[in-house]
Amino acid sequence: MKQRKFFKATKNHSGAGDYLFDFFNYTFMIFLCVVMLYPFLNQVAVSLNEATDSLKGGIFLWPRIFTLANYKYVFGEASIFHAFFISVLRTVIGTLTSVLCTAMVAYTISRKDYVLRKFVTIAFVITMYINGGLIPNYLLIKDLGLLDSFWVYIVPGIIGVFNLIVIRSFIEGIPDSLFESAKIDGAGDFTTFIKIVLPLSLPVLATVSLFVAVGQWNSWFDVFLYNSSTPNLSTLQYELMKILQNSNASMSGKTASDAMANTTAQANMVTPTSIRATMTIIASLPIIMVYPFLQKYFVKGLTLGGVKG
Amino acid sequence: MQAETKVADELIQTSVSIQSNKKKGLFLKKLKTQKALMAMSIPFLIWLFVFKYVPLWGWSIAFQDYKPALGMFDQTWSGLKHFKFLFDDANFYRVLRNTLGMSVINLVLGFVTAIGLALLLNEIRHSKFKKIVQTISYMPHFLSWVVAASIISYSLSTDTGIVNIVLMKLGIIHQPILWLGKETWFWGINGVSDVWKNVGWNTIIYLAAITMIDPEQYEAADIDGATRLQRIRYITLPSLKPTIIILLIMNLGYILESGFEAQYLLGNPMNLDYSENLDIYVLKYGISMGNFSLATAAGIFKTVVSFIFLFTANHIAKKFDQPRLF
Numbered sequence: 094m095k096q097r098k099f100f101k102a103t104k105n106h107s108g109a110g111d112y113l114f115d116f117f118n119y120t121f122m123i124f125l126c127v128v129m130l131y132p133f134l135n136q137v138a139v140s141l142n143e144a145t146d147s148l149k150g151g152i153f154l155w156p157r158i159f160t161l162a163n164y165k166y167v168f169g170e171a172s173i174f175h176a177f178f179i180s181v182l183r184t185v186i187g188t189l190t191s192v193l194c195t196a197m198v199a200y201t202i203s204r205k206d207y208v209l210r211k212f213v214t215i216a217f218v219i220t221m222y223i224n225g226g227l228i229p230n231y232l233l234i235k236d237l238g239l240l241d242s243f244w245v246y247i248v249p250g251i252i253g254v255f256n257l258i259v260i261r262s263f264i265e266g267i268p269d270s271l272f273e274s275a276k277i278d279g280a281g282d283f284t285t286f287i288k289i290v291l292p293l294s295l296p297v298l299a300t301v302s303l304f305v306a307v308g309q310w311n312s313w314f315d316v317f318l319y320n321s322s323t324p325n326l327s328t329l330q331y332e333l334m335k336i337l338q339n340s341n342a343s344m345s346g347k348t349a350s351d352a353m354a355n356t357t358a359q360a361n362m363v364t365p366t367s368i369r370a371t372m373t374i375i376a377s378l379p380i381i382m383v384y385p386f387l388q389k390y391f392v393k394g395l396t397l398g399g400v401k402g
Numbered sequence: 403m404q405a406e407t408k409v410a411d412e413l414i415q416t417s418v419s420i421q422s423n424k425k426k427g428l429f430l431k432k433l434k435t436q437k438a439l440m441a442m443s444i445p446f447l448i449w450l451f452v453f454k455y456v457p458l459w460g461w462s463i464a465f466q467d468y469k470p471a472l473g474m475f476d477q478t479w480s481g482l483k484h485f486k487f488l489f490d491d492a493n494f495y496r497v498l499r500n501t502l503g504m505s506v507i508n509l510v511l512g513f514v515t516a517i518g519l520a521l522l523l524n525e526i527r528h529s530k531f532k533k534i535v536q537t538i539s540y541m542p543h544f545l546s547w548v549v550a551a552s553i554i555s556y557s558l559s560t561d562t563g564i565v566n567i568v569l570m571k572l573g574i575i576h577q578p579i580l581w582l583g584k585e586t587w588f589w590g591i592n593g594v595s596d597v598w599k600n601v602g603w604n605t606i607i608y609l610a611a612i613t614m615i616d617p618e619q620y621e622a623a624d625i626d627g628a629t630r631l632q633r634i635r636y637i638t639l640p641s642l643k644p645t646i647i648i649l650l651i652m653n654l655g656y657i658l659e660s661g662f663e664a665q666y667l668l669g670n671p672m673n674l675d676y677s678e679n680l681d682i683y684v685l686k687y688g689i690s691m692g693n694f695s696l697a698t699a700a701g702i703f704k705t706v707v708s709f710i711f712l713f714t715a716n717h718i719a720k721k722f723d724q725p726r727l728f
Contacts, residue, residue, distance in 0.1 A: 118525055341667075
């Protein structure tokens with residue numbers, strides 16, 4: 094006991110000041126966690142509470158009258174269920190294609206003797222700093238006939254420059270001897286990419302997949318901009334956004350459509366508040382369940398990109 | 403392959419006259435062996451050209467009276483008319499003020515809180531506790547702004563919002579406040595929301611820089627009897643300086659990118675005068691009202707000013723012999 098105290102004293106520097114520092118620091122960290130988590134957990138409680146009862150307030154971390162009715166209602170709405178399906182579809186297809194294509198280009202610009210290496214790299218990096226902006230991009234999408242189509246979610250963002258640099262840095266770290274022996278075995282560049290680069294890059298691919306998947310799952314602006322007149326291409330985030338906009342607008346007076354939404358909702362024993370809470374949970378749960386397991390990777394990936402990019 | 407190049411290099415050095423021929427030969431040879439590499443990258447170069455470089459041509463719209471029904475070459479040129487309109491528009495100055503105001507607030511708040519949190523996290527010795535705090539603090543970053551805005555507006559509501567409840571319990575306020583209805587508070591609310599969402603995430607880069615610090619420095623400080631605060635003040639903070647400067651330069655380049663989603667989603671008719679920024683202005687004029695030319699002009703203004711900021715910041719860093727972007 095005595096020894097431990099002594100050890101601590103030399104290491105941490107004794108004195109009331111240090112203990113006080115630790116006390117405040119740990120207290121602050123716990124406070125921080127509460128601030129980060131509470132608003133979300135509160136929504137979980139509201140989504141699991143009986144809708145009309147929630148309006149009385151006083152729901153904090155636990156539902157007062159437990160019910161699954163809100164979830165049943167939300168998943169029972171054909172339009173919301175379809176939006177959920179589109180969200181999943183764009184996340185899966187978008188992530189797979191983007192990660193594969195980005196890795197492929199990253200591999201080519203990691204080859205030091207590739208004649209177009211410099212050109213390709215610079216052409217991509219420039220676009221990080223200059224872009225056409227909202228209107229020219231919109232007109233391009235329109236002219237390409239991508240308005241009101243599913244592919245507008247996939248094609249325009251198929252390669253992310255930041256991800257490209259992160260993957261390239263990782264591939265450059267693979268020992269040259271592996272590439273040379275592959276060459277001696279007669280493997281072409283494509284085979285090398287599939288059989289050597291992809292399996293060895295799994296850690297960085299996991300990171301990039303997380304970034305891309307989160308971006309796909311969370312995006313609503315492209316739906317709003319390009320597909321807002323095609324309800325069957327709507328996504329979960331966009332549906333939630335419309336509900337949010339409705340309640341924002343109604344802050345300064347109830348609108349007719351809002352009142353109508355209220356009556357239809359009340360007939361089903363749900364309220365806009367409970368629908369919003371429920372959709373908030375559905376729209377965020379998939380990511381919240383995945384990201385902690387990839388923490389090690391994305392921290393590494395972010396620093397790699399930050400240092401070399 | 404490498405040995406071959408080496409031999410070739412030696413040959414090249416022996417004679418100047420053969421040099422160009424040899425190089426050309428090597429280049430052609432390379433072209434042949436790199437067919438696969440080209441097949442893997444050239445399609446994406448074309449993609450890049452179409453989706454990233456063609457829109458740059460779209461900037462010409464700002465100098466035309468663009469009509470979507472007409473073809474690209476049938477538009478009438480109108481010179482700087484749209485820019486003149488822009489600089490005469492009181493709304494433009496209002497959104498510019500909001501953009502700059504929110505950018506500066508977000509920049510300062512974002513930097514101070516992220517560096518502060520990184521320093522405090524670094525002082526936690528229980529690695530398990532530290533990791534849990536980090537994981538929790540990353541959480542809001544992964545939420546979409548739609549979800550975040552929904553959560554924030556619920557937390558700020560008058561009847562069920564936790565912020566009003568806590569403040570009333572503490573006796574700081576006696577009446578619930580309609581936070582998002584107070585237009586002059588919007589910049590602050592937007593800044594705090596941004597901190598809530600991103601502060602944990604933004605510590606990652608600083609914590610990575612902290613791990614690079616030589617532990618001997620801390621040991622020496624311990625021997626000299628430095629307190630925890632002194633260690634932070636004289637070792638950790640100074641060694642973060644290069645990282646801070648680089649990030650500051652990069653962020654100055656984005657000074658007119660005060661974000662779009664937060665303002666758009668938290669904005670409502672009551673705080674419109676302070677929540678609308680340049681991006682929302684572009685969206686309103688361009689997409690909603692169909693005035694593509696004016697909206698593009700505003701977009702060009704934004705890009706040009708961003709570039710000037712980026713280069714100025716980089717130049718200042720160069721002058722003071724600090725790390726810089728390029």
